[in-house]
Amino acid sequence: MADAQVPIIIIGGGPVGLVLAISLHALGIRSVLVNTDVSTRWIPKGSTHNSRTMEHYRRLGVADKVRALGLPPDDNTDVAFFTRLNGWELARLPMSSSREKMRQVRDAPVTDQVPEPIHRANQMYVEAFLYEHIKTLSNVSLRYGWECVDFVDGGDGVNATIEHIASGKQETIRCAYLVGCDGGQSFVRRKLDISYAGEGKLEQAFLGGRMVSSYVRAPDLYRCVRRRSFHYWVVNPSIRTAIVTLNGSGEFLFWTQLRRFDEQPDDKKIASALRAGVGEDINVELLGNSIWTAGQALVAERFGAGRVLLAGDSVHLFTPTGGFGMNTGVDDAANLAWKLAAVLQGWGGPRLLASYEIERKPVALRNTSAARALACNIGDTPVAPEIEEDSAAGAAARSEAGAFLSTFGEEFASLGVQLGARYDGSHIVVSDGIAPPADDPVTYVPSACPGGRAPHLWFPDRSSLFDHFGLGFTLLRLPGCRQDTRALESAARSRGVPLTVLDVAVAEGRALYERDLALIRPDQHVAWRGNRLPDDCEALIERVTGW
Numbered sequence: 001m002a003d004a005q006v007p008i009i010i011i012g013g014g015p016v017g018l019v020l021a022i023s024l025h026a027l028g029i030r031s032v033l034v035n036t037d038v039s040t041r042w043i044p045k046g047s048t049h050n051s052r053t054m055e056h057y058r059r060l061g062v063a064d065k066v067r068a069l070g071l072p073p074d075d076n077t078d079v080a081f082f083t084r085l086n087g088w089e090l091a092r093l094p095m096s097s098s099r100e101k102m103r104q105v106r107d108a109p110v111t112d113q114v115p116e117p118i119h120r121a122n123q124m125y126v127e128a129f130l131y132e133h134i135k136t137l138s139n140v141s142l143r144y145g146w147e148c149v150d151f152v153d154g155g156d157g158v159n160a161t162i163e164h165i166a167s168g169k170q171e172t173i174r175c176a177y178l179v180g181c182d183g184g185q186s187f188v189r190r191k192l193d194i195s196y197a198g199e200g201k202l203e204q205a206f207l208g209g210r211m212v213s214s215y216v217r218a219p220d221l222y223r224c225v226r227r228r229s230f231h232y233w234v235v236n237p238s239i240r241t242a243i244v245t246l247n248g249s250g251e252f253l254f255w256t257q258l259r260r261f262d263e264q265p266d267d268k269k270i271a272s273a274l275r276a277g278v279g280e281d282i283n284v285e286l287l288g289n290s291i292w293t294a295g296q297a298l299v300a301e302r303f304g305a306g307r308v309l310l311a312g313d314s315v316h317l318f319t320p321t322g323g324f325g326m327n328t329g330v331d332d333a334a335n336l337a338w339k340l341a342a343v344l345q346g347w348g349g350p351r352l353l354a355s356y357e358i359e360r361k362p363v364a365l366r367n368t369s370a371a372r373a374l375a376c377n378i379g380d381t382p383v384a385p386e387i388e389e390d391s392a393a394g395a396a397a398r399s400e401a402g403a404f405l406s407t408f409g410e411e412f413a414s415l416g417v418q419l420g421a422r423y424d425g426s427h428i429v430v431s432d433g434i435a436p437p438a439d440d441p442v443t444y445v446p447s448a449c450p451g452g453r454a455p456h457l458w459f460p461d462r463s464s465l466f467d468h469f470g471l472g473f474t475l476l477r478l479p480g481c482r483q484d485t486r487a488l489e490s491a492a493r494s495r496g497v498p499l500t501v502l503d504v505a506v507a508e509g510r511a512l513y514e515r516d517l518a519l520i521r522p523d524q525h526v527a528w529r530g531n532r533l534p535d536d537c538e539a540l541i542e543r544v545t546g547w
Helices: 015-026 051-059 063-067 098-106 123-134 187-191 219-224 267-278 325-345 354-379 392-405 408-412 415-419 486-495 508-513 537-544
Strands: 004-011 031-035 079-082 089-093 140-144 146-153 158-164 170-180 196-199 209-217 231-235 240-245 251-257 285-294 297-300 308-310 316-318 473-477 499-503 517-520 526-530
Touching (some): 004 158, 004 325, 015 051, 015 123, 015 140, 015 325, 051 325, 051 415, 079 392, 089 392, 146 170, 146 187, 170 187, 170 325, 187 308, 209 267, 240 267, 251 267, 316 325, 325 354, 354 415, 486 537, 526 537
Parallel strands (some): 031 140, 170 308
Antiparallel strands (some): 079 089, 146 158, 158 170, 196 297, 209 285, 240 251, 297 316, 473 517, 517 526
């Protein structure tokens, strides 16, 4: 017999679990968030919150606060490649500061597709903010310092046993659904006997095999570089490494590679490697280390079973090149949250949750492959023995490496990966028979072809089209539309489906959407479009809500 009851239990308090809980709260669904650590982990991980993730933060009302985290607003976000930081600069990929990006947004044309530019703030800062924010939400109960030790899916609900780590006290909570957001070693995934498939590692000189991410304090580093950057790469015959700026005040994330599987991080060796990369004997303070595997491109065979579902690293493991991992997990949460809410509120049908894996697994396969390809590219960088010589041969070697590295802009942009995820073939998407744009990891081509992200527009008051979407479905009536949409509105009401009707008065909207009407899902993907309502509006509503 269970001691308590709650609609959703989320196992894992990383960014995916936090965003899922916040998203469910916004939709009126209560959840319990269980996390083994007593607070968020203060160790740096990824620093990229891509444009799609920032759109999700905007939808949840926290984008501006996230943008206040990380680098100072006027610091550039350049990526620069050096032989050593005090040596030759091989290439530089210029990237705007946070303040400049937002100025560009203010001046962007009506049909610009990036209302929320990519933001550089380390995951540990954003997790800490989301954790504090979630404490203010009435629909979320936090159980930090607890772990899930067992669960049983009884078909009509899940009984989860959680244990307070410090005291050993156990509690059983009954929930309608349990979601495992508990990372690459997911207890939930392993208990479901679901395995990963794909590439487990990559063998190459750098960004291959076992890697260490170190949290270092080294403010003297700045006196060794002529021009600051957000992301420094060091490339020479003796060392290849990356140094990522965390706060602009002397704290960094530093990567080194372990030579053996059983090797453990050695602070002295790590500090020595950082000094070698900088090229000077600077003061280095080690604040923490974490181990990960480079070159991974792993996707779970299934994204859940019965009333137990999985999201984030528990279903896909990335190499960090491109910064795709956490962002793919946040997009999982956005896809899953509205479907869970719909089922719990009674307007989501019995086939709705099955669409989660159908839609998200192909995206996971696409994104893990893209990240691995970028890691391979970095490993292929030509590094001649003479690259550090002050000679003609050295200059030629630097020129060759610089030309190669200058092509890496896609790793730090990849707008096609960020905004181009599509759910073609999903049984809750109504195709209109028009082929979508070709998938391109670098370039995003906006299209209202059902299955993709709704194309963006700026309204005359500089509010975003996305700001006007409802919590449920939104029916866009584009300029020139004279359709009577009451039949669709009535069909939605009869099923209890929340529907907002939005007249888009922006002239460019009709050409962008290519139809008079477009039905947008709660996760901002296009479910259907047409120049007239279908003859059977009830069938359309039933289709897009999983009945």
